[in-house]
Amino acid sequence: MKAAVIVVSIVALALASATFYFFGATNKAQQERDALQIAKDELTGQVHVLQDEKAAIAKELEAKVAEISKTKEDEIAALKGTYEALVTDMKSEIEQGQIKITQMADRLSVSMVDKILFPSGEADIMPEGVKVLQRVGNVLKNTQGKIIRVEGHTDNVPISSRLIKQFPTNWELSTTRATNVVRFLQDKVGIQAKRLQAVGLSEYQPVASNATPAGRSQNRRIEIALLPELANVTSVTSK
Secondary structure, three states: OOOHHHHHHHHHHHHHHHHHHHHHHHHHHHHHHHHHHHHHHHHHHHHHHHHHHHHHHHHHHHHHHHHHHHHHHHHHHHHHHHHHHHHHHHHHHHHHEEEEEEOOOOOEEEEHHHOOOOOOOOOOOHHHHHHHHHHHHHHHOOOOOEEEEEEEEEOOOOOOOOOOOOOOOOOHHHHHHHHEEEEEEEEHOOOOOOEEEEEEEOOOOOOOOOOOOOHHHHHHHEEEEEEEEEHHHHHHHOO
């Protein structure tokens, strides 16, 4: 009898332990499910926030692209007006092959053979060249938001012994010519100095072969390029 009581007690204890374990495990599993659901809800909320932020950024980017495109379109349209004014005013020189004017998008270039501006091998602007530069400068002066970069170019013929003390190489000749044109545009035309750049490129950017007189004549040139101001580019892209 006593043994039977002991056995029943053991079985009852085992059942109680099993029941406790079962309900404990069930409760723990429920807690884990609840925790996972909370985490899922939080992640879902974060995804929605990120999606909203992505949509806002996309909209802002689209607006900026449209703004930049509109600005570029306005710049190109304004430059086209400058191009047409130069072509009209310099018609005679263009027909004689002394000046070439080109426009590519928001950049414009006026290329002048050196003989229209300078005596051979020299850097002082001739009276005839002064008149041409004055006409070109009057048009360029009215442009807005552009750097005016003056580039001096030469052929590959070495400096003559007569001029070598003044211009040891074509570097010095091309740089002095570009500088004199910039000084003229500043002092005589009235273009702001901060818009002007003078660059000497010597013989190293030819547009024709130096093997012929005609090619060398094309390479001896002054190029005046209208370029976008860096400040304008920065202000658009940093808004």
